[in-house]
Amino acid sequence: MPPICLAPDVMLRFFGLGPSASSTSQRCFRSALPPPSSSSSAYLRSSGARATMAPMSTVDTNKEAAHVREQSHKSSPPQPQVAKRLEKFKTTIFTQMSNLAIKHGAINLGQGFPNFDGPDFVKEEAIQAIIAGKNQYARGFGVPALNSAIADRFKKDTGLEVDPEREVTVTSGCTEAIAATILGLINPGDEVILFAPFYDSYEATLSMAGAKIKSITLHPPDFSIPLDELNAAVTTETRAIFINTPQNPTGKMFTKEELEFIANLCVKHDVLAFSDEVYDKLAFEAEHISLASIPGMWERTVTMNSLGKTFSLTGWKIGWAVAPAHLTWGLRQAHSFLTFATSTPMQWAAAAALRAPESYYEGLRRDYKAKKTILVDGLKDAGFIVYPSSGTYFVMVDHTPFGFPDDISFCEYLIKEVGVVAIPPSVFYLNPDEGKNLVRFTFCKDEGTLRAAVERMKQKLKRNWRRGARQQKQLSGLRGMAWRLSLAMVVVLAFTIWLFSTRNSLVVQDIDVSKLWGTAPSTGWRPSAAPRSFWASPPSNSNGFLRVRCNGGLNQQRSAINPPRDAPLSWYTTFALDKIKKHGAIYLTPFSHRLAEEINVPELQRLRCRVNYHALRFKPHIMKLSHDIVNTLRSQGHFISVHLRFEMDMLAFAGCLDIFTSKEKELLMKYRKENFAPKHLVYKERRLMGKCPLTPEEVGLILRAMGFDNTTRIYLAAGEIFGGERFMKPFRSLFPNLENHNTVMGAEKLEDNARGLVGAAVDYMVCLLSDIFMPTYDGPSNFANNLMGHRLYYGFRTTITPNRRALAPIFVDREAGRAADFEERVRGVMFAGSFGGPRERVHPESFYTNSWPECFCQVSAKRKEDRCPPDNILQVLENRLRNEVKTDGNATKTFLLD
Ligand SMILES: Cc1ncc(COP(=O)(O)O)c(C=O)c1O
Secondary structure, eight states, X not given: OOOOEEOTHHHHHHTTOSOOOOOHHHHHXXXXXXXXXXXXXXXXXXXXXXXXXXXXXXXXXXXXXXXXXXXXXXXXXXXOOOOGGGGGGGXXXXXXXXXXXXXXXXXXOSSSSOSSOOOHHHHHHHHHHHHTTOOXXXXXXXXXXXXXXXXXXXXXXXXXOOOTTTSXXXXXXXXXXXXXXXXXXXXXXXXXXXXXXXXXXXXXXXXXXTOEEEEEEOOTTTOOOOHHXXXXXXXXXXXXXXXXXXXXXXXXXXXXXXXXXXXXHHHHHTOEEEEEOTTTTOBOSSOOOOGGGSTTOGGGEEEEEESTTTTTOGGGOEEEEEOOHHHHHHHHHHHHHHTSSOOHXXXXXXXXXXXXXXXXXXXXXXXXXXXXXXXXXXXXXXXXXXXXXXXXXXXXEEOGGGOOSSXXXXXXXXXXXXXXXXXXXXXXXXXXXXXXXXXXXXXXXXHHHHHHHHHHIIIIIHHHHHHHHHHHHHHHHHXXXXXXXXXXXXXXXXXXXXXXXXXXXXXXXXXXXXXXXXXXXXXXXXEOOOOOBOOOOOOTTSOSSOOOOOOOOOTTOTTSBOXXXXXXXXXXXXXXXXXXXXXXXXXXXXXXTOSSSSOOOHHHHHHHHIIIIISOOOOHHHHHHHHHHHHHHHTTOOOEEEEOOOOHHHHHHHTOXXXXXXXXXXXXXXXXXXXXXXXXXXXXXXXXTTOSOOOHHHHHHHHHHHTOOTTOOEEEEOSOOTTTHHHHHHHHHHOOOXXXXXXXXXXXXXXXXXXXXXXXXXXXXXXXXXXXXXXXXXXXXXXXXXXXXXHHHTTOOEEOOOOHHHXXXXXXXXXXXXXXXXXXXXXXXXXXXXXXXXXXXXXXXXXXXXXXXXXXXESSOSSGGGBXXXXXXXXXXXXXXXXXXXXXXXXXXXXXXX
């Protein structure tokens, strides 16, 4: 492949001087769908529940029936509709519980809202605000008085001083703070870690954002975090960890050690934290600790809260998010389009509420503690296993002493037979089975209500539980049969899926390849190759300037300028610059690969990025042609570019001869003899070592095994394919939509092709801009290596890098007829790698394929060396240099920015 053509400004940049580049109640009323039937199967989250959701009519008389039939002839009733991303949330478990509660006159200890009113002084403020005419749209991010009150309370609670104007956003309840945070800061495909059981809106909102949810399950009795599991769950794909402390529904409060563990992970992996602290003032057994107050966390945490729980005004829906300005930016963007602003008079009243003296919160806690005691003691007396709850107004219990198979059947029984409503918590888990032994009760009810509920449970539940168990026993015979039938069905289903998957090569279980069309999550990193310090003093054995070693490797490029070894700066600023001016560009061969060898100094690495990526410009007509090709291809959708290095020079160099005819072999050997040093190469060994470029067919097989179907469009960056159509045919049969620069633009457009270089330059740009790039030989290929690094630098663009060594035995087996699990094995190799996000460079990986972390920075970084330099960094450095020269005349010292 040709060397890279550098435009005049490259030289300046090269020297580092150029531009641098529910509550349960909400769940109840959230669904607009008609309620499902009361059979317990309607509670299921699965699509099975959907059938029961269709509107039903109960018709008693023939006349009415005839009328209904007549009407339905005219127009069939509209079916409930919901977008796919919310389909699974169609469950109306809370509505069901409420409906049953009303029907059976049950006492409601399910829904998390107080059955008593908020304080008069707050209500009075709201009335006064309305009378005073504070009734028009409020400022989008909150009325100033409320922003200040929130900032003051936050300071009191956490010790952190926040800017009420830039770091506090008032939202419509904490629910909106959650939505704005997620929608404003999470990209589709980002991984977010939740702790199950979790408040229901997290999962639904994350689904709306297209996030990938990873759930860590907290187990009773203490619901502590399985630290190893959490540690393993955080990867480079993780964008945020979402906590809720004190936690609904468990009442767990995250301990300082747990918060510190989370903080360490967040800092280490540059992960954001979202902390829902709506129950912060309902902490009974421990002191509430805000995650943002843990060292290193403020700059990466969004803390969410609301007025509802603390002031018993859940219907007002006043909430807020406190976050550093750079995160507030994203969440405010979402807030602007979700609700824009929140009820004005209620905000004024909320401001007054938050100025309440400490004694208000003490009284609140005292009252709730008394209520908690009534409930907890009563539940224990009634025979439940009660788990400790440190905060919130919820208590989790284990219902299994009563012999019911799951939480839903127990809650149904509790309503119908005992007259008390509780919440089955399986809906708070990604895997509902994990919550099937548990039940959640709330004590945010007046003491009379709590006592009455407890009495019912103590009397009826105790009296009836044997009956419940007996019923259970009778049922279990039937259930056993049903269970066996279900098992049989599962086996049949699994077999069918297996059959289907073995016959259909496009079923990929491991990774959703459609996600690969997008760029990888940046997790806060962005490219920046700007210098951060002055150059270090030159080593004593150099000529006083940066040593640049350019050793030409591509003997075809005889017209290129070869800088003399250790060329002084003046060589570039005089001789080379003259040539650049004269010709518009010069070739410095091969500049990309050997800027200098083995010098692993971050400042020098950044210089390499400035040269290789930042400054890389082709002549205007090449840039135009490339963009035209990309635009034409993109107008039809996504496309993959494949650097198909199946060319004579490469095959001869690699010594991969056996697949060719004897005539072709002869040609390759001749080329090898003329151009490379003699070496005895055994094809099979070379292949198993991963030294052979992939054949076109192998490329096709890999992409198909990964899940790309035959409609996928592929742009081939390739010279002349050795062996021609004989090798291309199998590839084309797998992927008929193959393009190259000639097929897209027409051959005449590339007529001014200077020794193939225009085509190669155009190919480089198209590969750079394509949605997915796949090299087939990254060995000594500057083209592929530079592209891999360039695409990473250019915004973490997906690159599929086949591990040829790991794939070789799979291909060998296939050729020998052992192809049974071919695709599975290929997927195993392909999905074990990464596709382009920030990832530590691992020796012997080349800096040119992965310049992370040197050439990247973080806007909000904990470590000084990761922090993005200011935009005017060059000016800053120059000023310092001048001052330094003035004071001690030593211009070559190294100064790190602070
Ligand atoms: C953990 C948690 N977060 C958020 C909310 C919603 O708060 P708001 O009513 O302020 O929207 C609730 C309500 O139950 C909750 O339990």
